[in-house]
Amino acid sequence: MNPQVKSKQRVADYGEVFTSEKIVNDMLDLVKQETERIDSRFLEPACGTGNFLIEILRRKLNVVEKNYRRSQLEFERYLVLAVSSIYGIDILEDNVLECRKRLFELADARYTALFGAKTKDACRAAMRYILSRNIVHGDALSLQTVGEHPQPIVFSEWSLVNGSLLKRRDFAFHEMVQQASMRELPLFSDLGEEVFIPEPVKEYPPVHFLEIGEE
Numbered sequence: 001m002n003p004q005v006k007s008k009q010r011v012a013d014y015g016e017v018f019t020s021e022k023i024v025n026d027m028l029d030l031v032k033q034e035t036e037r038i039d040s041r042f043l044e045p046a047c048g049t050g051n052f053l054i055e056i057l058r059r060k061l062n063v064v065e066k067n068y069r070r071s072q073l074e075f076e077r078y079l080v081l082a083v084s085s086i087y088g089i090d091i092l093e094d095n096v097l098e099c100r101k102r103l104f105e106l107a108d109a110r111y112t113a114l115f116g117a118k119t120k121d122a123c124r125a126a127m128r129y130i131l132s133r134n135i136v137h138g139d140a141l142s143l144q145t146v147g148e149h150p151q152p153i154v155f156s157e158w159s160l161v162n163g164s165l166l167k168r169r170d171f172a173f174h175e176m177v178q179q180a181s182m183r184e185l186p187l188f189s190d191l192g193e194e195v196f197i198p199e200p201v202k203e204y205p206p207v208h209f210l211e212i213g214e215e
Contacts, residue, residue, distance in 0.1 A: 039159075044088045061157075089135075133155075156169070168212075
């Protein structure tokens with residue numbers, strides 16, 4: 001079976017072809033420095049089952065493990081931050097569910113390997129909740145969710161503040177894309193030029209990162 005194709009029908013209907021691991025790594029090596037920044041955000045608008053996102057998360061987790069493995073709390077904090085920096089959209093629900101599952105299982109395996117019986121269900125709940133919001137069943141062309149009642153896609157931005165507090169701000173994806181395009185400005189830059197800064201549609205009070213899953 002071709003690992004890059006689930007079925008000929010899906011290729012015909014959706015143009016679905018998965019990227020091979022070698023090509024994924026070759027492409028990510030072009031932005032290697034960004035893939036190793038724990039808080040650098042990545043969005044894959046046709047994420048499939050997560051071939052790009054899983055490798056980005058793997059690289060981030062290598063940095064988290066190297067820098068914070070001696071402190072469980074520090075590791076948990078940056079583990080959650082790494083997971084929160086990964087975003088994806090896919091038009092097929094089975095892909096979305098598999099992508100969330102793969103990302104969670106990779107993060108949880110690293111966590112469990114280091115801390116075993118001392119691991120916390122609250123940390124796992126936080127990662128699951130964040131992935132449920134960050135990996136969206138939607139159409140990146142219409143900028144809406146897929147289902148009986150499509151809605152504009154909304155992404156949550158997660159930022160650590162004051163140590164262990166996690167700040168959430170929600171942004172309408174269509175406004176980010178359309179406004180940035182109209183102004184011909186990037187959404188972010190490390191080069192010092194002018195950027196487009198979107199306005200959030202909703203802000204939430206900071207909560208401890210281990211409590212985010214209680215939502």
